[in-house]
Amino acid sequence: MGTNAALFLSLEHITVRYLDKTIFSNLSWDIKENEQWAITGPSGSGKTALLNTILGKFNIINGGIRYHFYERYKSSHIITDPYFNYRNLIAFVGHHHTFKNLSNTTTDFYYQQRFNSMDADNSPTVAEHLGITDIPALLLPLKLQPLMGKRLIKLSNGETRRVMIAHGLLKNPILLMLDNPYVGLDVQTRKDFTQMVNEIIRGGTTVILTTSPREIPAHITHVLTLDNGTITGKYTRDEYLQLPLPDESATDLPLIEAEKIASLTKQIAPPQFESIIRMEQVKVKYGENTILEDINWTVKPNDKWALLGHNGAGKSTLLSLVNGDNPQAYANKLWLFDRKRGSGESIWDIKKKIGFVSPELHQYFTARDKSLQVVCSGFSDIIGSTKPATAEQTAIAASWLEILGIADAADQPFKQIPESSQRLVLLARALVKNPPLLIFDEPCQGLDQHQKNHFKKVIEQLCEHMPVTLIYVTHYEEELPSCVNKFLRLERGHMI
Numbered sequence: 493m494g495t496n497a498a499l500f501l502s503l504e505h506i507t508v509r510y511l512d513k514t515i516f517s518n519l520s521w522d523i524k525e526n527e528q529w530a531i532t533g534p535s536g537s538g539k540t541a542l543l544n545t546i547l548g549k550f551n552i553i554n555g556g557i558r559y560h561f562y563e564r565y566k567s568s569h570i571i572t573d574p575y576f577n578y579r580n581l582i583a584f585v586g587h588h589h590t591f592k593n594l595s596n597t598t599t600d601f602y603y604q605q606r607f608n609s610m611d612a613d614n615s616p617t618v619a620e621h622l623g624i625t626d627i628p629a630l631l632l633p634l635k636l637q638p639l640m641g642k643r644l645i646k647l648s649n650g651e652t653r654r655v656m657i658a659h660g661l662l663k664n665p666i667l668l669m670l671d672n673p674y675v676g677l678d679v680q681t682r683k684d685f686t687q688m689v690n691e692i693i694r695g696g697t698t699v700i701l702t703t704s705p706r707e708i709p710a711h712i713t714h715v716l717t718l719d720n721g722t723i724t725g726k727y728t729r730d731e732y733l734q735l736p737l738p739d740e741s742a743t744d745l746p747l748i749e750a751e752k753i754a755s756l757t758k759q760i761a762p763p764q765f766e767s768i769i770r771m772e773q774v775k776v777k778y779g780e781n782t783i784l785e786d787i788n789w790t791v792k793p794n795d796k797w798a799l800l801g802h803n804g805a806g807k808s809t810l811l812s813l814v815n816g817d818n819p820q821a822y823a824n825k826l827w828l829f830d831r832k833r834g835s836g837e838s839i840w841d842i843k844k845k846i847g848f849v850s851p852e853l854h855q856y857f858t859a860r861d862k863s864l865q866v867v868c869s870g871f872s873d874i875i876g877s878t879k880p881a882t883a884e885q886t887a888i889a890a891s892w893l894e895i896l897g898i899a900d901a902a903d904q905p906f907k908q909i910p911e912s913s914q915r916l917v918l919l920a921r922a923l924v925k926n927p928p929l930l931i932f933d934e935p936c937q938g939l940d941q942h943q944k945n946h947f948k949k950v951i952e953q954l955c956e957h958m959p960v961t962l963i964y965v966t967h968y969e970e971e972l973p974s975c976v977n978k979f980l981r982l983e984r985g986h987m988i
Contacts (some may be wrong), residue, residue: 496525497524497525497526497527498525498560499523499524499525499558499560499562500523500524500525500527500560500561500667501522501526501546501554501558501560501561501667502520502521502522502523502557502558502560502679503519503520503521503522503545503546503557503622504520504553504555504556504557504735505518505520505554505555506518506520506552506554506555506556506557506560506725507519507520507552507553507554507555508541508543508545508550508551508552508553509550509551509553509701510541510551510717512548513631513723514543515538515545515550516538516541516542516545516693516721516722516774517721518554518555519555519721519722519723520522520555520723521716521723521726522697525562525698525942526698526713527713527714527718527899528693528698528699528700528711528712528713528714529699529700529701529703529712529713529714529715530700530701530702530703530708530709530712530714530715530716530720531543531700531702531703531715531716531718531725532700532702532704532705532708532715532716532717532719532927533718533719533720533939534705534890534942535663535689535910535912535938535939535940535942535943536695536720536763536910536911537718537719537720537721538718538720538721539672539702539718539901540586540671540672540702540707541669541721542702542718543671543700544585544683544986545557545956546557546581546582546585546669547579547582547701548578549883553631553681554872557580558849559581559781560665561578561581561666561698562577562581565666567579570662578608578645579666579771580663581665581666581667582665582667582668582669583659583660583662583663583665583667583669584655584660584669584671584675585656585657585659585662585668585669585670586656586671587672587753589794590957593770594619606638607951608844612722615644615645615646616643616644617640617642617643617644618636618639618640618641618642618644618647618655619640619641621655621659621663622636622642622655622658622659623642623664624662627640628662630661630692630695631658631661631662633684633687633688633691634657634658634688635654635684636654636655636658637772639651639654639655644929648803648804648808650676650678650802650803650804650808650864650926651675651804652804652843652900653673653675653676653677653685655687656879658675661692661697665697666698667697667698667699667700668692668696668697668698668699668700668761669699669700669701670689670699670700670701670702670880671701671702672703672938673685673689673701673703673814674703674704675937676803676851676934676937676967677939677965677967678802678803678805679802679967680802681802681803681830682707686707686709686710688779689701689709689711689712690709690711693711693853694711699711699712704940704941705737705977706941708729708732709732712729713728714726714727714729714732715727715728715729715732717732723795731930732873741910742984753895753896753954753957753958754957755893756888756891756892757926757958758927762907763792763829763928765829765830765928766830767790767792767793767827767830768791768792768793768795768828768829768961769789769790769814769826769827769828769926770789770790770791770826770827771787771789771790771824771825771827772787772788772824772825772826773786773788773824773825774786774787774788774813774824774825774826775787775820775824776806776809776813776820776824776985780976782985783806783809783985784810784982784985785978785985785986786986786987787810788987789988790892791929791963792818793928793959793961794959794960794961795961795962795978796955796961796962796964796973796975796976796978797962797963797976797979797980798964798966798969798972798975798976798978798979799811799963799964799965799980800963800965800966800967800969800978800979800981800982801978801981801982801983803967803981805982805983805985806982806984806985807933807965807982808933810982811931811933811963811965813961814828814846814929814931815842815843815846815848815931816828816839816842816843817839820841821833821834822834827847829842829928831930844873844925844927845925845928845929845949846927846929846930846931847870847921847922847923847924847925847930847931848922848928848930848931848933848934849915849918849919849922849931849932850918850932850934851915851934851937851938852933853875853918854918854982855984856875856876857869857876857878857906857907858876858907860905860908861905861906861907862903862905862906863880863898863901863902863905863906863909863913863917864886864889864893864902864903865878865880865881865892865905865906866878866906866917866918866921866922867888867889867892867893867917867920867924868881868886869921869925870889870920870921870922870923870924870925871885871924871925877882885924888924889920889924890902891961892920892923892924892947893920894949896903896916896919896920896985897916897922898913898916898917901917906980911939911943912937912939912940912943912946915935915939915943915947916937916950917937917948919935919947919950923954925957927958927960928959928960929959929961929962930960930961930962931962931963932963932964932965933949933967934963934965934966934967935947935964936966936968936971944971948971948972948973951973951975952975954975955975956975962975964974964976
């Protein structure tokens with residue numbers, strides 16, 4: 493590993509607590525100058541927590557961290573700001589954004605807002621958020637030019653990630669930490685991103701990132717493996733790449749009980765429809781930008797569709813027309829559940845018939861919300877609202893948690909359970925009304941391979957036992973459940 497290089501960062505026998513829980517116990521790790529590290533391990537192993545510990549967000553009750561790069565910086569720079577510390581030299585890019593709107597609050601961002609031009613105007617443009625008019629050379633690999641005038645809330649997943657990284661790099665950090673940066677990026681954007689990380693490293697910034705064992709950028713020199721808060725290995729890149737990939741096949745699922753599902757779904761029988769969705773020459777335009785053009789698409793009851801396309805292809809906008817979130821639905825030839833949009837039905841009539849799962853939903857619930865409350869919120873269709881449920885609704889919600897094997901999460905705060913369990917809670921939330929249409933927008937984002945396989949099997953079993961129509965959005969076709977047999981691919985707003 494080369495012993496002569498100066499130390500960059502040292503974690504010395506640290507024990508870390510967060511929310512009354514010990515996350516790391518007596519953990520030690522040295523990073524030397526010019527080393528670039530990837531951290532891998534199963535979901536819930538402590539990867540994000542380790543980054544947050546380095547950032548100073550968690551309570552170290554034993555041992556300590558030495559920021560050698562900060563000590564060297566202090567010895568060669570005159571610092572006049574009394575509040576200046578090691579954090580000023582670190583940029584952290586997580587995988588959930590915390591954008592503020594123009595009235596400077598984050599909580600006012602609500603899910604439908606991005607498709608509503610009046611509301612979206614309360615969100616700053618990319619240029620305003622970054623505070624720049626010209627793009628410095630450092631940020632060129634991020635391809636920001638076409639985004640500069642766009643409102644933050646209208647960005648696709650991949651575009652959001654690029655803006656968050658740009659925001660981090662504008663701090664000129666000595667250390668850049670990236671948490672799961674590949675999540676939600678399409679194949680081409682992942683390649684571009686790897687190239688960009690390599691550029692950043694070449695420019696002299698030290699990078700630590702968490703990632704899946706299958707996606708380690710070329711300029712990463714070392715890999716740390718974690719499991720359950722414990723370091724299980726420290727390797728050079730070459731040593732690591734010679735190891736067999738971790739076995740991530742899903743363990744056999746307890747079979748979802750068809751009788752239980754049948755008895756639950758009988759309580760709320762879905763009405764019958766000729767077609768679930770019918771679009772004729774649909775077009776969506778914001779100002780000069782055409783987002784969708786000439787979309788002709790019919791979804792019949794019990795169809796299982798995959799919706800595919802690159803970041804920014806128009807998938808989210810297409811879904812917003814179906815979800816009832818986009819006011820431009822009224823200007824188009826669009827029928828949902830056999831009714832033409834604009835013929836007197838309300839947005840809530842539509843939402844009643846749709847179960848929606850997206851990792852983004854996670855951020856619209858508060859730290860106080862218990863998992864059972866989140867599931868019950870599926871009855872009201874208001875994202876983020878957990879108004880009291882009836883006894884009957886609570887019983888149905890609890891039954892779904894039991895069917896999905898996460899009954900023990902019911903009374904736990906939703907944001908404190910593992911990400912894979914959160915996704916199953918959001919699935920239960922989508923299922924409580926027994927909706928005729930399920931929409932999954934990248935439901936496996938942020939899960940490890942084992943959990944993706946588990947989620948996929950759950951969906952396959954549910955589709956076997958329930959008469960449901962499915963639209964599934966993903967960038968990884970191997971995530972698609974085997975029941976999916978129809979494909980709609982978008983490219984720059986057109987069907988291909």
